[in-house]
Amino acid sequence: MTRSLLLAFSALALFSVSATAQHIRAGIIGLDTSHVLAFTKTLNATPQQPEVMGVRVVAAYPQGSKDIESSTKRVPEYVEKVKELGVEIVPSIDVLLDKVDVIFLETNDGRPHLEQILPCLEAHKPVFIDKPIAGSLVDAIKIFDAAKKASIPVFSSSSLRFGKSTLAVRNGSVGRVSRAETTSPASLEEHHPDLFWYGIHGVESLFTIMGTGCQGVKRGTTAEGKITVTGTWEGARTGTFTESKSYGGKAVGDKGEDATVGKYEGYDPLLFSVVHFFRTGIAPVSPEETLEIYAFMEAADESKRRNGADVTIKEVMDKALAAARK
DSSP: OOHHHHHHHHHHHHHHHHOBTTBEEEEEEOOOSHHHHHHHHHHTOSSOOGGGTTEEEEEEEOOOOSSOHHHHTTHHHHHHHHHHTTOEEOSSHHHHHTTOSEEEEOOSSSTTHHHHHHHHHHTTOOEEEESSSOSSHHHHHHHHHHHHHHTOOEEEEOGGGGOHHHHHHHTTTTSSEEEEEEEEOOOOOTTSOHHHHTTHHHHHHHHHHHOSOEEEEEEEEOTTSOEEEEEEEGGGEEEEEEEOSSOEEEEEETTSOEEEOOOOOOSHHHHHHHHHHHHHOOOSSOHHHHHHHHHHHHHHHHHHHTTSOOEEHHHHHHHHHHHHOO
């Protein structure tokens, strides 16, 4: 039996205790990102959209980042707004876990995610982890290791993965992609590797198109001083992420066609996928792909430290695996 099926059966068995596919109580950890308002407005609307029927946010624990001002200053406002949407505010993660079946881990700061997810796994609650999955590749590995040990399904993704044109290319609309370019904003946050904070959006689009198998990464800057990172995949295939004010890109495939990709289409496509995950226990993105995405971004930082030298994904992954499992 495959690991995906085992996780699915585990999740469905757990749901049978306190939830059904028609009624799932969702909880939120971290009220410091606009994502929580977008998700809650859709889930707690009356009437609900068919894609989310029966899943409602019932409780939230507000503490997110403790030292990133852009996050901490949002909490009081978001507390009041989710309360208006019928969400109970609770004083701790432990109290939250007693009231819900599944978790949206929404803390904008990736650093607390490992600490925050461990009690969720111990309580057998499936978890969607919003971007970034963690503050380091090492912590991302530890999160997936802990989830595997507990046999609890988790996944993480940017909303950009679920754009229609991006998914069409992933599903073969232009054949095997030989070259892809994606763009997104890439504002920085001093406690995270450069692309973790916001560049993750464009990088997620890139990997949605290219798939796993990136071998090496080289980072540079454009004439305007913007970040640009090129990865090399097997078969001399290349994928490039470039910092921009806009979300977009293109992909060229072996059918002799190219396609526009990387558009932002709102949060609902991601939310619908998360709800399907909660209902089935089957993650739409594998741990292996997510870890390779974060290895790509960490390798970009290492390339920057080496003045634009090529850095292999294997080097970065081996180092992180050794640190995570020592």
